[in-house]
Amino acid sequence: MKNLPISLLIGAVVFLIACRSGDKSRSQDNALREKIASDTSLNVVKERALKVVSTGFNAGDGYREVWIRDYNTFINLAAQVHPSDTLRDNLIIFFQLQGSDGNIVDGFVPKSTVKPTKGGYDYIYNDLAPHYAGHKNTVETDQETSLIQAVYKYAKATNDTAFLHSKVGQFSMIDRMEQALSFLMKERYNEKYGLLWGATTADWGDVQPEHDWGVYLTNDSHLAIDIYDNAMFLIALDNFMQMAPERAKKWKPIHAQIASNAMKYLWDEKNQKFIPHIYLKGSPFDNTFDENAIFYHGGTAIAIEAGLLSKEQIKSSLNKMIANVKASGAATIGLTVYxxxxxxxxxxxxxxxxxxxxxxxxxxxGGRMIQQLVINGFEEEAYEQLKPMVGRVLKNNGFFEWYTRDNKPEGSGTFRGEAGVLYDAIILLEERIKEQKM
Structure with missing residues (x-):
């Protein structure tokens, strides 16, 4: 070997290192496959998720309504246990209750169950849905985008593309989805920043600071721009253009603009995180409070789903989430804000x-963050962060709405949104591991 050219010697060394690195990587992949294959808790949770979603479509036992922001997160799971006609009928009701300006309600209930209450919802009615009443939390800007995402998932899960061209009243589903997008551009678009706005809420939440309940825009509301609403819009735009490619010419430049402006105005390059809010007319919080110290877990996960962050930024965001969990004493990266x-x-x-x-x-x-970790190649990290979420489903014998800092369950015990995102996360992880084996 002493007579070989130095370039060949270097090449041989690089080849040997690459081989050893490849062997190590394959060994790690095999170990992860074995862990996942032998983890019986994953199948138990999937079976329980199927069971809880088979019993209905309301958000959970604490809710009467079918909410679109929830339905969007368990419609894939519902497609496994309900006839496609039933799934489709629920989607149609949202379109039947659509406002003349294109806006979409949050949820609906049978009209027969509505009882006049002081300080409750101002119910919405439409002759196209004579048996139902809707309601809308106007502080939020995700109802229209959630419905479009849900329709996309339905069409993909059932192959019922004919549904997209069926009519509700005078308009097809495609037309009505475009009307919903147009509503956002007309009523919730800020020209200065080129982004959508809503009321000030905590991350993806639907409670503003100014009122005891806090779900309706009022003269006291502080309007603001955040990453969650705009990331949801980006996903909906992408879904819509896939369902109606002939209309992409209009919406593709808007998608590009929203994506660019979201990173330009909301991404804090120095701290490698999204800022909580851009305020359009002042903040509702004390001016001594540094809001930008807060990291938004949910909005960051949705931004990743929208394709806004690089692989390096995703890993950095995950590291911050894990550090936040440790610092707070919480149990999982589902921690809303820290x-x-x-x-x-x-x-x-x-x-x-x-x-x-x-x-x-x-x-x-948190389950949606797990999904994005899998999609972006962080399978081992996804499995590690998934385990405590799966563990508490088994421990508490249910899918609960949220958990306290010391991991005690709160809210509905049949929260279908949790069941849906966990089911999808487990399926994604199992499928990815199978693909790697092949």
Missing amino acids: PTYPEGSFKNKGMYPYGYQNGGDWTWF
């Missing part, structure tokens, strides 16, 4: 530090 908003920041008493959407631990969004 650090939390201080005591008294919200008039709604449920929004205390580490309560509800102010630092509560929600698998409903």
Whole structure:
């Protein structure tokens, strides 16, 4: 070998290192496959998820309504246990209750169950849905985008593309989805930043600080731009253009603009995180409070789903989530925000530090982060972060809405959104591991 050219010697060394590295990588892949294959808890959770979704479509036992933001996250699972006609009928009701301006309600209930209550929902009615009443939490900007995403998932799961061209009233589903997108551009678009706005909420939440309940826009609302609403819009735009490619010419430039502006105005390059809000007319919080210290777990997960972050940024975001879990004492990366908003920041008493959407631990969004880890090649990390979520389903014998900092279950015990995202995450992980074996 001493007579060989130096370039050949270097090449041989590089080849040997690559071989050893490849052997190590294959060994790690095999070990992960064995762990997942032998983890019986995954199948148990999938079976329980199928069972809980087979019993209905309302968000959970604490809710009467079928909510679109929930339905969007368990429609894949529902497709395994319900006839496609049933899934389709639920989607149609949302379109039947659609406003003349294109807006979409949050949820619906049978009209026969509505009872006049002081301080409750102002129900929405439409002659196209004579048996149902809808409601809309106007502080949020994700109802239209959630419905479009749900329709896309339905069409993909059932191959019922004819549904897209069927009519509700005078308009086809494609037309109505475009009307919903147009509503957002007309009523929720800020020209200065080129992004959508909503009320100030904690991450993906639907509770504003200014009122005891906090779900309706009022003159006291502080309008703001956040990453969650805009990432949901990007996903919906992408889904819509796949369902209606002939209309992409109009919406593709808008998609590109929203994506560019989201990173330009909301991404904090120095701290490698999304800022919580851009305020259009002042903040509702004390000016001594540094809101930008807060990391939004849910909005970051949805931004990853929207394709906004690089693989390096995804890994950095995951590391921050894991560090937040450790610092807070929470159980999983479903932790909504960290650090939390201080005591008294919200008039709604449920929004205390580490309560509800102010630092509560929600698998409903943590599970979506797991999905994105799998999709982006972080299978081992996905499995590690999935285990505590699966573990508490088994421990508590149910799918709960959210969990306290000390991992105690709260809210509905049949929260179908949690069941849906966990089911999808497990399926994605199992399929990815099988693909790697092949």
